[in-house]
Amino acid sequence: MGGIILKALTEVAENHHHPNDAQTEGVRSKILKEVKRDYWLYLMLLPGVIYFLIFRYLPMWGLVIAFQNYMPFLGISKSEWVGFAHFHALFSSPDFWMLLRNTAILAAYNIFLFFPLPIIIALMLNEVRHEVYKKFVVLLVYVPHFLSWVIVVSFFYFFFTIENGIVNEILQSLGFQKVHFLDSTRWFRPMVTLEVIWKETGWGTIIFMAALSGVNPQLYEAARMDGANRWRQLYHITLPSIRSTIVILLILRLGSFLDTGFEQIYLMLNTLNREVGEVFDTYVYTVGILGGQFGFSAAVGMFKSVIGLVLVLLTNRLAKKFGEEGIY
Template sequence: MKMSNEIKMSDAAALGLEQEKKAVKKKGHFGIMRNKFLYLMILPGFIYFVIFKYLPMGGLIISFQDYQPYLGISDSPWVGMKHFIRLFTEPTFFMLLSNTLILFALNIVIFFPLPIILALMLNEVRHRYFKNAIQTIIYIPHFMSWVIIVSITYVFLTVDGGVVNEMLAAIGLPKISFLTSPEWLRTMYMAQIIWKELGWSTIIYLAAITVVDTQLYEAAEMDGAGRWRKTWHVTLPAIRPVIITLLILKIGSTLDLGFEHMYLLLNSLNREVAEIFDTYIYTAGLKNGQLSFSTAVGLFKGLVGLVLIMLANRLAKKFGEDGVY
C-alpha cells in the first residue's frame, strides 16, 4: 500500500513537473522571483526527493566495498567489482533476471490496459449512484495489506480443505496444489494484483475523462457517432497523453514488483519462478547480512529500471507524445 501511494505521488509530481517545464519554456529563466510562491510550493517535494531519494544514494558506495558495519564506510576495504562479478556469474542471476522481467512484462501487457477499459466502462454508466457505488466497492481491496490478501488466497486455495479444491473435488476433478506449483504462481500473482489494484488504478483515468471537452461529444453525435465511436474517436485520443505518461512511469516503477507480495507467495517449491530481485536482496542482504552484495544487486536492478524507462520515453517521443522528460 505504501508503495503504490508513493507511485501515485510521483505520478502527480511528474504531471506537475511537466506543466512547470512548459511554463519555464515560455517565460525563460527570469520568472523565479515573479513566481516565487509557486516555487515555494515545490520546496516540500524537493526536500523529500533530496532526503529520501538522493542522499541515500551515497550508500551505493558499499557495493564496491566489503562493507563491515563496525568499520563503517570509511574503513571498509574496497573490492572493486567483486560483488558484481559474483552476481553475474552465479546461476541464480538468470533466474532472477528472467523472473523479474517476465512478471514485469505481464504487469505491462495484462494489467496496464485493464484500468483504462474499466474507466471507459465506468464512464458509460449513466446512473450516478450506481456508478459511485461501483467505484467505492472496487477501491476497497486497495486498502488491504498484502498479508491479508495472500492469507485469504491461502485459505481458498489450500489442498487441505480449501474451498476451491473442495469444489474441484466435488465435481470430480483432481485437486490442484496452487500454492506449491510453479505453474500457478504467475497466474496467482497477477490475479491478486488485478483484484487489489484494478479499481484504484482507474482514478487518474476517470479524472482525465471528466475534463474531455463535452463539445467534442456533441459534435461527434451530430456526425452520427454512437457510443462506441465516441469512445474510440473522442475519449481515447483525449486521454492518450495521460495513458502514455502513466505507461512510462509504470515501466519505471514496475521493476519494484512488490517485495511484500512476492515474499509472502514464495516457498521452496515455486522459488524457480517466484524469486525476484526484491526478495533476493532481502534474504541475501538483510537476513544473511551480506550488505555489500545485496547493494550491488539493488544497484543493478536500478540500472535495469533506468534503461527501461529511457527506452519507453524514447518510444513515446517517436510516437509524437511528450514523454516524461
C-alpha cells in the first residue's frame, strides 16, 4: 500500500505546476482501484497496522515527560516543563560513563560472540542428511528459548555457585581452587553472555534454517557436477543465499544495541559485581522508577533510542554501499 501511495504522490508531484481537478480525481480513482483489486491483502495487513498504531506510535506521546518534572497526580498536561534538565543530569552524572561502558561491552559481547553462533549451527545442521537427528538437535537448542530468565539464572546459580555448585565441586575434586563465577567482576560479563547464548541460540538457528530452506537445491546439484566440494558449496552458494538475512538481522540487532535487558542483569547483580554489571536498564529501575524520577527514566530511554536509531541508519547505509538491500 505504501508503494501505491508513493507512486500516486510522485505522479501528483510531476504535475504540480499544472494542477487540475481531473488529474487529482484520476489519482484517487487509481488508488481505489488498486485497493479494491487486492483488498484481501490490505485486510490481512490491518491487524498489524492497528497493533503498531496502538502499541508503538501512540505511546510516543509519553516521551514528552523526558522534558518535564513529571508528577503522576498532575499528568502530562500540568507537570512542570524542565527542558533538557534530565539529559544534563544524565550526561553530567559520575555514573554515566560507567553505565555506557558496561552496556556497550555487554552489547559487543552479544554481537561478536552470540550473533555468529546461530549462523554456524544452522550451517552445520544444513549439512546433516538424517532428518530425525536434525529435528532432535533443533528441538534441543530451541527449548531454552521458552524458559524465563528467572529459571535460566537459577540454573546457572545451581551450576556455578561457590557453595555446592556442580562446576566448583568438579574443579575441587580435580585439585583446583573454587572460582567465584557469580560474584567476580572478571566473570560477570562472560557468564551473562553464556546465559544469552544458551537461551537464545536456538531461536536464531530456526530463523537461519528457514532462510536456508529457500535455497534452490539445483544450485547444489550443478555445483557438484562441476566438482565443487562441501566447502566450495558453502562458500559460493549457501552463504551468499542467506547473506541478506544476516545483514538485516544484524542491522535490527544494532538498533537495540544498548538494550541489554533488565531482568537477566538485575538477577545477576550483587554488591560485588555491580561495578561491571550496572547498565542503563538497571540504573533506570533503581534511580528512576524506585526513586520516582519518571522524567529522568524517560530521558534515559530516549537517549538509548536515539543511539539505536543512529546505528540503524549508519549500518543500513553501509550495507547498501556493499550492494545489500538493507531494511528500507
